[in-house]
Amino acid sequence: xxxxxxxxxxxxxxxxxxxxxxxxxxxxxxxxxxxxxxxxxxxxxxxxxxxxxxxxxxxxxxxxxxxxxxxxxxxxxxxxxxxxxxxxxxxxxxxxxxxxxxxxxxxxxxxxxxxxxxxxxxxxxxxxxxxxxxxxxxxxxxxxxxxxxxxxxxxxxxxxxxxxxxxxxxxxxxxxxxxxxxxxxxxxxxxxxxxxxxxxxxxxxxxxxxxxxxxxxxxxxxxxxxxxxxxxxxxxxxxxxxxxxxxxxxxxxxxxxxxxxxxxxxxxxxxxxxxxxxxxxxxxxxxxxxxxxxxxxxxxxxxxxxxxxxxxxxxxxxxxxxxxxxxxxxxxxxxxxxxxxxxxxxxxxxxxxxxxxxxxxxxxxxxxxxxxxxxxxxxxxxxxxxxxxxxxxxxxxxxxxxxxxxxxxxxxxxxxxx
Numbered sequence: 056x057x058x059x060x061x062x063x064x065x066x067x068x069x070x071x072x073x074x075x076x077x078x079x080x081x082x083x084x085x086x087x088x089x090x091x092x093x094x095x096x097x098x099x100x101x102x103x104x105x106x107x108x109x110x111x112x113x114x115x116x117x118x119x120x121x122x123x124x125x126x127x128x129x130x131x132x133x134x135x136x137x138x139x140x141x142x143x144x145x146x147x148x149x150x151x152x153x154x155x156x157x158x159x160x161x162x163x164x165x166x167x168x169x170x171x172x173x174x175x176x177x178x179x180x181x182x183x184x185x186x187x188x189x190x191x192x193x194x195x196x197x198x199x200x201x202x203x204x205x206x207x208x209x210x211x212x213x214x215x216x217x218x219x220x221x222x223x224x225x226x227x228x229x230x231x232x233x234x235x236x237x238x239x240x241x242x243x244x245x246x247x248x249x250x251x252x253x254x255x256x257x258x259x260x261x262x263x264x265x266x267x268x269x270x271x272x273x274x275x276x277x278x279x280x281x282x283x284x285x286x287x288x289x290x291x292x293x294x295x296x297x298x299x300x301x302x303x304x305x306x307x308x309x310x311x312x313x314x315x316x317x318x319x320x321x322x323x324x325x326x327x328x329x330x331x332x333x334x335x336x337x338x339x340x341x342x343x344x345x346x347x348x349x350x351x352x353x354x355x356x357x358x359x360x361x362x363x364x365x366x367x368x369x370x371x372x373x374x375x376x377x378x379x380x381x382x383x384x385x386x387x388x389x390x391x392x393x394x395x396x397x398x399x400x401x402x403x404x405x406x407x408x409x410x411x412x413x414x415x416x417x418x419x420x421x422x423x424x425x426x427x428x429x430x431x432x433x434x435x436x437x438x439x440x441x442x443x444x445x446x447x448x449x450x451x452x453x454x455x456x457x458x459x460x461x462x463x464x465x466x467x468x469x470x471x472x473x
Contacts, residue, residue: 057196057216065220067093070193071161073101078155078187079163081108082282082314083229084180086165086197088222090114093163097122106155108183109259109376110134111227115141130373145367145416148281148379149338152186162191165226166211167204174210177331178202179226179320182281182311185209185333193217201225203324205313207331229314231284234265237400240430242269245352245398248426248433249273252300253394254346256280256383257287258353259314262398266352270295277301279346281337281379283310283329288322302347304330311337338379343386350394351383351425356415357399357408360445360464362424362436364397368415377418384423388437395425395437401453409452411463427451 071077071093079090094114097103104124107115110133115125120140127134128144128151146154164184166175175198177184188194188211196216200223213219234242238261246269249255254277255270257263267286270276277298278287290296291308298306307330313319323329336342343349355364356375367375380397387393397419399408409429427434427448434447449460 057213057219059219059221062088062092062220062222065092065218066099067096068099070195070218071100071103073103075103075160076106076158077103077161077163078106078159078191079108080165080177080180080184082111082180082312083227083320084165084178084184084312085110085112085114085227086163087112087114087224087227088220089163089195089197094119094123107134111229128378129376130367131375135372135374141373143373145377147377147381148334149340149382152183152333152335155183155187156190159187159191161193161195162187164194164196165202166196166198167202168198168200170204173212175212175216176202176204176210177207178205179313179323181207181209181331182334182337186335188215195220197222199224199226203320205323205331206325206327206329208333208336225317226320228316230316231264232261234261234268237430238262238265239269241398241400241428242266244430244433245396245428246270248394248396249350250348251275253277253348253350253392254279254298254301256349256351257282257284258378258380260354262354263352266398275300277346278308278310279304279337279343279349280309281311281334282314283308283312283319285315285319288319291328298328300347303342303345309337334379338382340382340386340389343383344389346386346390348392348394349387349390350396351380351387352396352398353380353383355397355399357410357413358397358427358448359410359413360448360460361441362421362427362444362448363413363417364419364424365413365415366418375418381419381423384419384425388423388425395423396428397424397426398428401429401431401451402456407453407456407460409448409456409460411460411467
């Protein structure tokens, strides 16, 4: 049975041992009162490790590295400030729960208050947390009365929790950059590929959200995604998304976490049209392959002329992730009528993002590439040989970069030896 204590009386040295591996909910689901207290008390414990996921908070600061080793699958958002102190775990997102289950000693979660049956909801971040509930030695929950109670495959009873701290504070919010004219042009190109009745997956970033906003004229769309964003609310309320033609999970929008604002959180609260699932389900290729017309919408840092994708490193800094893109692209390839889409701007900072040679690692292989979309058009690489891929990719590059790309591929014989 869980023990309830006041936050000011929580002594982490009673729960976290030197050498322990601590995991907490990511994004908008970070239990901020707990993570801030843990960092403040870190020297009372001795050296230990934490897994932060995608962080939007101030609890991942370099000075905490005096006794804390930071790990994550993602180098973006607040994690960027950690620099070399961040240990990146490069893995497909579908593998992450299995990896974490091997290491998790202490799990920190943010939950809603219990319902009438005494069940706590994991609220806005559930994806890799669900598989850890029964694995962690210790589970500490922040029961925050401003966290929505979101329907899920798993709720927590007091028998699942060791210690509960009650709080009242707004969950962290994630606000995307507003799309500009280039984003809207890319979104229009991608939206033109999407038929009525498809099921969508949405990657993190401005472009996938912009594409979602461009689909207001569609009908009978479904959503099965790792991350759910604010623009989905308008489409569900308008009846554009009704999840009627998915083939599985009829009538349900499936997500692993909510990445948005109060608008999204309030919409999801006790909403039986939304169902949160573990990433063991949301990212499972066999599950994705069973969905009718599963359409993966992801972005990238850069794509080379043969379809290789770098989604991790820009200008020598690790700012992205391997993430779930490969899981979703493979699922879209397997799905009947599926579309594996990568959308990106042709240029950023005056540099071409369609490149002859990637400046970072290959996050997605060209064998997994599908359809590449920029503001200048669409390159469908599926089933195409290298020479045709190169031609199609140059055609969607920025006009000012096309001649240089063509000269480079001709001199390097990339079409025959890459």
